[in-house]
Amino acid sequence: MRKHKPDIVIALITLGLILAGTIVIFAVGPRVAETKGAPSNTYILHHLPMVAGAIFMMIFMALDWQNLVAKLSRKFLKRTIVIPRNEVILEKYALKLLTFAAIMTAAIAVLGSFGFPLVECNLGACRSFRIAGFGFQAVELFKFAVMIYVASLIAKRKREKTFDKKEMWIPIIAIIAFTGAFVCVGQKDLGSTVVIVFMILAMLFIAGVSMKNMAKIFFALVLVAVPMIVLFPHRVERLLGFAETSYHLENSLIGIGTGGIKGVGLGNSVQAVGYLPEALTDSIFSVICEAWGLVGAVAIILAFALLLRRILKVAMHSENTMMRLMAVAVFAWIFAHVIINVCGIIGLIPMKGITLSFLSYGGTSLLFTGAAVGVVLYISGWTRREEVIIDEDSSSRRGEWRSRHAGYSRYS
Numbered sequence: 001m002r003k004h005k006p007d008i009v010i011a012l013i014t015l016g017l018i019l020a021g022t023i024v025i026f027a028v029g030p031r032v033a034e035t036k037g038a039p040s041n042t043y044i045l046h047h048l049p050m051v052a053g054a055i056f057m058m059i060f061m062a063l064d065w066q067n068l069v070a071k072l073s074r075k076f077l078k079r080t081i082v083i084p085r086n087e088v089i090l091e092k093y094a095l096k097l098l099t100f101a102a103i104m105t106a107a108i109a110v111l112g113s114f115g116f117p118l119v120e121c122n123l124g125a126c127r128s129f130r131i132a133g134f135g136f137q138a139v140e141l142f143k144f145a146v147m148i149y150v151a152s153l154i155a156k157r158k159r160e161k162t163f164d165k166k167e168m169w170i171p172i173i174a175i176i177a178f179t180g181a182f183v184c185v186g187q188k189d190l191g192s193t194v195v196i197v198f199m200i201l202a203m204l205f206i207a208g209v210s211m212k213n214m215a216k217i218f219f220a221l222v223l224v225a226v227p228m229i230v231l232f233p234h235r236v237e238r239l240l241g242f243a244e245t246s247y248h249l250e251n252s253l254i255g256i257g258t259g260g261i262k263g264v265g266l267g268n269s270v271q272a273v274g275y276l277p278e279a280l281t282d283s284i285f286s287v288i289c290e291a292w293g294l295v296g297a298v299a300i301i302l303a304f305a306l307l308l309r310r311i312l313k314v315a316m317h318s319e320n321t322m323m324r325l326m327a328v329a330v331f332a333w334i335f336a337h338v339i340i341n342v343c344g345i346i347g348l349i350p351m352k353g354i355t356l357s358f359l360s361y362g363g364t365s366l367l368f369t370g371a372a373v374g375v376v377l378y379i380s381g382w383t384r385r386e387e388v389i390i391d392e393d394s395s396s397r398r399g400e401w402r403s404r405h406a407g408y409s410r411y412s
Contacts, residue, residue: 003064003067003381003382004381004382004383005381006062006377006378006380006381007310007314007376007377007380009306009310010307010310010311010314010373010376010377010380011058011062011373011377013303013306013307013310014058014307014358014370014373015055016303017300017303017304017307017357017358017359018051018054018055018358018359018366018370020288020300020359021284021356021358021359021360021361022044022047022048022051023266024266024280024284024287024288024291024359025043025044025047025280025361026044027266027267027291028266028269028272028273028279028280028287028291029041029042029043029044029047029280029361030043030044031269031272031273032272032273032279032280035273035274043280043361046133046134046361046363047361047362047363049134049363050362050363050366050367051366053363053366053367053370054366054367054369054370054371055370057367057368057370057371057374058370058371058373058374058377059374060371060374061086061371061372061373061374061375061377061378062374062375062377062378063378064085064086064378064381065083065085065086065089066082066083066084066085066086069081069082069083070082086378087320087322087323087326090148090152090322090326091148091152091155091156091322094145094148094149094152094153095149097144097145097148097149098142098145098146098148098149098175100141100145101138101141101142101144101145101146102142102145102178102182104138104141104142105138105139105141105142105182105183105187106178106182106186107138108126108127108128108129108138108186108187109126109182109183109185109186109187110186111126112126112127112186112187113126113186118130118131120135125187125188125189125353126186126187126188127139127187127188127189128364134363135362135363135364136363136364137362137364137365138364139183139187139189139192140364140365140367140368140369141364141368142179142183142196143192143195143196143199143333143368144368144371144372146175146196146199146200146329147199147326147329147330147333147372147375148326149171149175150172150175150199150200150203150325150329151203151321151322151323151325151326151329152322153168153171153172154168154203154204154207154321154322154325155320155321155322155325158207158321163207163208164208164209164210164213169213172200172204175196175200176196176197176200176221179193179196179197180193180224180228183196184228185228188232189353190228190229190352191340191352191353191354192354194336194340194352195332195333195336195337195340195354197221198332198335198336199329199332199333199336201214201217201218201332202328202329202331202332203325203328203329203332204217206315206324206325206328207321207325246351247277248276248277248283248351249347249351251271251275251276251277251286252271252276252283252286252345252346252347253286253346253347254271254275255269255270255271255272255275255276255283255286255287255289255290256286256289256290256297256345256346258270258271258290259289259290259291259292259293259294259296259297260293260294261293261294261295262292262293262294262295263289263290263291263292263293263295263296264290264291264293265291266291266292268291269287269290269291270290271286271287271290272287272290278353280360280361281355281360281361281362282341282344282351282352282353282354282355282356282360283345284356284359284360284361285297285300285341285342285345285356285359286345288300288359300359301342304334304338304357307334308331308334308335308338311327311330311331311334311376312327312328312331314327314376314379314380314383315327315328315331315379317383317384318379318382318383318384319382319383319384320379320382323379323382324379326375326376326379327375327376327379329372330372330373330375330376333357333369333372334357334369334372337354337355337356337357337369338356338357340352340354341354341355341356341360342356357369358370
């Protein structure tokens with residue numbers, strides 16, 4: 001299978017969503033900052049470096065490292081250095097990356113409980129390191145590491161004929177248990193826990209795990225989820241607030257309703273300034289609805305739908321097990337973020353503190369989601385290419401139906 005051009009549509013949609021989020025933050029950020037007594041350029045100055053970082057990570061992960069190193073070594077060293085392909089390198093270092101991400105995630109939960117100064121805590125939840133004015137949420141790195149490790153684990157077990165056996169299940173159960181202990185309980189981040197578990201389940205399902213084992217793990221997750229909610233007062237409060245329309249949801253719906261069809265314009269947003277909690281992060285979809293109306297909201301949803309469709313097509317047309325599963329994980333990652341955020345904002349499910357991919361203000365989430373999309377772009381350059389059957393006109397030289405190998409379609 002030869003390399004071909006990646007799916008540029010995925011890159012364009014991703015960049016378009018990042019641009020839309022940056023425009024909202026640039027326009028609304030100064031007014032939000034003023035309500036908090038901060039300089040008017042606080043949000044945009046923090047957001048732009050992360051946008052640059054996300055684009056860099058997307059490009060870097062999309063590059064063919066083998067070809068790049070070969071070209072650079074020939075040019076500067078006058079000899080060709082050959083390294084493995086991207087997926088081989090990712091598989092080699094998957095466990096080390098997961099271990100590092102797990103240590104960082106656990107450190108935030110543990111150090112935060114002792115009031116460690118570099119750990120940022122908000123409303124009792126400690127979820128990030130704060131260094132030089134920038135926050136680092138280790139759970140976002142953990143999502144990226146889980147994507148690579150679980151995909152590589154399943155691919156390895158398939159090669160070794162131990163798929164769907166204890167050799168595969170022990171590490172996966174350990175990852176889910178760690179997530180429950182240090183993300184759901186330690187960091188009080190139920191939203192990220194749901195995303196990580198959903199990514200793992202999606203990869204297992206696509207890999208062909210027996211429905212009996214899928215049912216077992218799903219039943220076990222339900223049994224664990226109930227006490228995870230009931231034993232934490234803030235989660236019970238959110239459930240009750242959902243039933244009674246909380247302050248956050250009420251103002252979110254006001255913002256959506258105020259926008260009407262065409263919106264009031266970014267400079268005229270009222271709910272974002274003092275009324276809507278976390279206006280530029282968790283609630284940015286409500287701000288978009290108020291500013292750009294139904295037209296803007298539909299455009300954003302359609303952009304996500306098209307992006308997810310393209311990612312799923314990449315997964316369907318990949319012939320490499322690990323690459324196919326990584327694409328599926330990225331699909332599940334973005335899909336879960338969009339569904340949880342948007343459905344919470346419009347009142348279909350209880351609200352969760354989770355960002356809207358590519359649009360929300362914040363650094364680490366944008367950084368690693370960009371890296372994940374870069375992985376998909378790389379995979380899209382190695383998808384199966386389908387032969388096109390050409391029907392020549394009867395007046396042609398051969399005057400018959402025939403198959404040509406000159407025309408190809410990556411996927412339709």
